[in-house]
Amino acid sequence: MADSIRILLIDDDEDDFVITRDIIMDITGRNYHLDWTSSFDEALSLIREKKHDVYLVDFFLGAHDGLELITQAVAEGATAPFILLTGQTDRETDEKAMRAGALDYLVKGTFNPYDLERSIRYSIEHAKSLAEIQSLNAQLEQRVEERTQELAEAIQKLENTNRILYEAQQEIEKALQKEKELNELKSRFVTTASHEFRTPLSTVLSSASIIARYKTTEEDQKRLKHVDRIKSAVQNLTVILNDFLSISRIEEGKVYNIPSTFNLVSFANEVVDEMQALVKDGQKIVYRHEGSEMVELDKQLLKNILINLLSNASKYSAEGKTIHLSTHVTPETSIITVQDEGIGIPAQDQTHLFTPFFRAQNATNIQGTGLGLNIVKRYVEVMDGTLDFKSELNQGTTFTITFPQTV
Structure with missing residues (x-):
């Protein structure tokens, strides 16, 4: 404690000041300086x-009391110790003072x-201890706040790391799944290719051998029959190869959407005329259109889509059945529908319809690779369109394609 201690006495009775001054002067070994004020406001x-x-x-301080003064001073940030002078010696006064x-x-x-x-010395030391404790508490709170912030940052970094690891794991899983699908695709390709190529090649080989036996004019009819078989087999081989090539180009990302403005009705009629010559005997393609005739779409991709859907409609329908093609253009969309009267798709097979190489249970005896609808769906997606279908067993299937209209 310092040798010179400044004391302020706050008392509205001057006699008490004199008494207190005399008591302080009798304290030996210390240098005390006593100031006095009798005003509550001056004291503050x-x-x-x-x-x-x-x-x-x-x-007692006139209209106020010492407890009120101490309370207000402490609230304003006073740190020096207060000693209450009272005429009462009871526990209640002690507790109120504290x-x-x-x-x-x-x-x-x-x-x-x-x-x-003793009271002055004790109070000053106690006040110093409280100040040190408050300082330590403040430092501790600051350190806790800093550590909390550091912990929050560490948690954030950990969360970011976990997210990055999770995303990397997801990417790895996707890559592994894609690799698995690719291996399955290759396996199905080998199986399908070996089967689908074998049949037309066998037809070509057998028909070519038989043709060699027909040497007279009388046998021209038989010879032409086998020539047609060879042409049909070669055509089937071309379709299969085109399907495989299309899948390869799609997987490599080499299929692009290149829209152009054209007359949809004229375009659809050309496709119908081309396909009418290739459908089964007695089958007829009926075309109907509603709305504006001009659209902006990728013409080649759309032609591939229509040929594939119309070919399927013919393939899975009996002779003499009607195939319906309709187009409907609104200011917002271009809608294309292909409806057949064929064998339909079993309900349990419909969820797998667009899976590469998938063949429905009732279609295993009909020639096909199982790639056509997958290719159609991928082409539609490249053109920013959607593909939906409805099918009922032995009643037929309807495919509906919707493209956003920009013209």
Whole structure:
């Protein structure tokens, strides 16, 4: 403790100031300087200046009391210790003083120089300890806040790392799944190719051998029959090869959407005329259109889509059946529908309809690679369209394609 200690006595009775001054002068070994004020407001003003080391506060201060003064001063940030001077010596006064912020209290008229010196010394040391504790608490809170922030940042980094690892794991799983699908695709390709190529090649080989036996004019009819068989087999081989080539180009990302503006009705009629010559005997393609005739779509991709759907409609329908092609153009969309009267698709097979090389249970005896609808779906997606279908067993199937309209 410093050799010179400044004390402020706050008491509205000058006689108490004189008594307190005399008691302080009797304290040996210490240098005390006593100031005095009798005003509540002046006392608060002096406390705010923080020039004193300790405050002696009388319980009664005219219209106010010492507890009120201590409470207000502490609330304003006063850190020097307060000692309450009271004429009452009871537990209630003690507790009120402590709650207000006083560090000690003395009963007026009973304390001597030793009691006052001990109380001043104790209060100053106690105040210093409290200040140190508050400082340590503040430092601790700061460190806790800093550690909390560091922990939050560490957690954020960990979460980011976990997210990156999760995304990497997802990518790896996707790559593995794609590799698995590719291996399955290759396996199905080998199986399908060996089967689908064998049949037309056998037809070509056998028909070519038989043709060699027909040498007379009378046998021209038989010879032409086998020539037609060879042409049909070669045509089937071309379709199969085109399907495989289309899948390869799609997988390599070499299929692009290159739209152009054209008359959809004229275009559809050309496709119908071309396909009418290739459908089964007695089958007829009926075309109907509604709305505007001009569209902006990829003409080649659309032709491939229509040829594939119309070919399927003919393939899976009996002779003499009707195939319906309709187009409907609105300001928002271009809608194309292909409807047949064929064998339909079993309900349990419909979820796998667009899977490469998939063949429905009722189509295994009909020639095909199982690639056509997958190619159609991929072409439609490249053109930013959607493909839907409805099918009922032995009643037929309807495919509906919707493209956004930009013309």
